[in-house]
Amino acid sequence: MKVIILNGPMGVGKTAVGKYIAEHTPGTAFIDGDWCLDIHPFVGNRETKTMAVDNILHMIGNYKKCSECKMIVLVWLMDNEWVYNSIIEAIKKLELEIKSVTLTCNHTTLTDRWHNDKECPWRTDEWLKVSTKSLDYFSSLDNTLDTTNLSIKDVAVKIING
Numbered sequence: 001m002k003v004i005i006l007n008g009p010m011g012v013g014k015t016a017v018g019k020y021i022a023e024h025t026p027g028t029a030f031i032d033g034d035w036c037l038d039i040h041p042f043v044g045n046r047e048t049k050t051m052a053v054d055n056i057l058h059m060i061g062n063y064k065k066c067s068e069c070k071m072i073v074l075v076w077l078m079d080n081e082w083v084y085n086s087i088i089e090a091i092k093k094l095e096l097e098i099k100s101v102t103l104t105c106n107h108t109t110l111t112d113r114w115h116n117d118k119e120c121p122w123r124t125d126e127w128l129k130v131s132t133k134s135l136d137y138f139s140s141l142d143n144t145l146d147t148t149n150l151s152i153k154d155v156a157v158k159i160i161n162g
Contacts, residue, residue: 001064003096004159006075007084008103008138010122010131011114013147013155017103018075020156025071029063031056033076049083052076057090064094072096079134101159102141105148107132 004021006014015032022030036055037048056074063069078084091098105113114128138144145162147155 003072005100009134012103014075018073027070029072031074102144
């Protein structure tokens, strides 16, 4: 079983691409890491991120046991190396194949996508500043895919076929 991990800044398109892959690939489970850290008000500290990692890994372990599940797509902003490494190491222990991709784009594209997303409640100007500041960090990571001039389908195809 393969686990596709989509990382990247807020608003880059992780959820849209992950849902596209899941909806177009039978037997695919979709996990949004935000579901696993849904505390109101939001608190993103070491304790809550550790809990979220545990929740994510629990879900992955359960999907591994399900005969209907052939692949898992995990989308989450992982801007702490320890979070990313914890997830990778645990998936390796589950003996699952891993494909990890960090989605990036340029500042203008991120801003346009941000303003066009009418569904996400976090699309505030304050969070946009945080997200655009993180572009350099995410662009420096391994396995990046610049999505600037690509459609959701184009990105999904590159991830599946790449």
